[in-house]
Amino acid sequence: MSWVWLTLAIVAEIAATLSLRASDGLRRRRWVVVIVAGYGIAFTFLARALDEGMKVGVAYGVWTATGIAAVAVLARAFWDDPLTRRMLLGIAVIATGVLLVELG
Numbered sequence: 001m002s003w004v005w006l007t008l009a010i011v012a013e014i015a016a017t018l019s020l021r022a023s024d025g026l027r028r029r030r031w032v033v034v035i036v037a038g039y040g041i042a043f044t045f046l047a048r049a050l051d052e053g054m055k056v057g058v059a060y061g062v063w064t065a066t067g068i069a070a071v072a073v074l075a076r077a078f079w080d081d082p083l084t085r086r087m088l089l090g091i092a093v094i095a096t097g098v099l100l101v102e103l104g
Helices: 002-022 030-051 056-079 085-103
Strands: none
Touching (some): 002 056, 056 085
């Protein structure tokens, strides 16, 4: 069940982070509710994953690595943000590092 909570935390964090961009520097006030709720839900679900026994290093590593990769790809899709080969290499390095942490 800890992986389910972590997955939900990741989804909420990605939604909140993308909403930061959509808010145009918080000038579009309607996004503030999504941002605050998204981060609140993300941390609540992360806490649930940890409560279920997931190790904090694994949970945080998977959460951040997945968030970085998903936000980069989705920002490219939604707003045509750059996603260069160097950035993709960086994402791969992060994912490799998280895998090494998880394997211990």
